[in-house]
Amino acid sequence: MDVRRRFVVTAAGVAPLVLRSAVPPLALLAWPATAVRAQGAWPQRPVRFVIPNAPGSSIDTIGRLLMAGMATALPMTTVADNKAGAAGALGVEAGRTSPADGYTLIVGSSSAISTAPMLQKAAKYDPLRDFDLISLVALLPNVLVCHPGLPVRSAQELIAYARGKGDKSNMASAGSGSASHLAGAAFQAAAGFKSLHVPYKGGSQGVASVVSGETDWVLTPAPAAMSLVAGGRLRLLGHSMPANTQPLGDTPSLAGTVPGFEFSGWIGLLAPKGLPEAVTAALGEAVAKALRTPEMLKAFETHGAVPTASSPAEFRQFLARDIAQNKRAVEAAGVQAE
Secondary structure (H helix, E strand, C coil), X not given: CCEEEEEEEECCXXXXXXXXXXXXXXXXXXXXXXXXXXHCCCCCCCEEEXXXXXXXXXXXXXXXXXXXXXXXXXXXXXXXXXXXXXXXXXXXXXXXXXXXXXXXXXXXXXHHHHHHHXXXXXXXXXXXXXXXXXXXXXXXXXXXXXXXXXXXXXXXXXXXXXXXXXXXXXXXXXXXXCHHHHHHHHXXXXXXXXXXXXXXXXXXXXXXXXXXXXXXXXXXXXXXXXXXXXXXXXXXXXXXXXXXXCCCCCCCEHHHXXXXXXXXXXXXEEEECCCCHHHHHHHHHHHHHHHCCHHHHHHHHHHCCEECCCCHHHHHHHHHHHHHXXXXXXXXXXXXXX
16 A cells, blocks of 8 residues: 555644555555446435535535545535534534435534534534544644734734733634634643634634634634635734644744644544445545545645545544544633533
8 A cells, every 4th residue: 555654733743644645556446436336326316515614614615625526536416515503513413413325425624523522512423433434635734814904924923912912812713612713722822822712603704804804813724714815815924734844835834933833633524324335435435536636736735735535444543543632632722612
């Protein structure tokens, strides 16, 4: 198997994990989809992708790119179903309770899968028990962005500005316990300053509040912000991956300003428990094939996402580690269940 060493980055730090390359050998991709199609059983109708976040959010952006790529790779017809709320728990729960027939899939994230069960009463699921894991899709650096009118041009200047403003400085998030909330809280704790937390109902709304000037800054998954940065509507101050990485060109790592600070997320594809093995294999094949196309690689780069395919077993290993690390982050941030 072709493997590469990647670095899993969350609030607890960086840990090496060997994942399957997004460009697996062609021989490994030949049989599953062919076998499924030979059975004539699936897919015979559109496949619904439950996206547990609002349109325009980072998960929605990458999820829709994935859908388009998989539609071509399998091929199949795909339909997006955005079900936002409770930090993604409402959408994940809707996907979990759907039939395990291959016609409902879940675009999961660190916030909705790893963290929501710790913080959201609406999350009735056990991430490692209640789903069939298909494949990781992307690692997502968070980006520190502010309103362009703010008199800051670096992370250090934002920290100084917030300290000077006291409780009049504010930080947006996608909601209490969301990835942007935990990332922002961890950044403040590490840098030694405090901004008022302003939670919104979804990542796109939180980012929009910074664009409008309603809030000062947000530390959000890159796909939610990079097009706005490119259009001059947000100012990019840094990314949350290690200091020796460059997921966004020359954008500096926040670890260069706040030593040791790292906090990034992920996106993966899941299904209700009990998915037929051949369907799981065919979907994993489609993810890997979609992620290796030049068009997909370019799109992910534009949005600051790192394509990362995996086997179900590798996804499970990754998820177990991510849950443990996020539990420590939640405890450190002092976030209470809602």
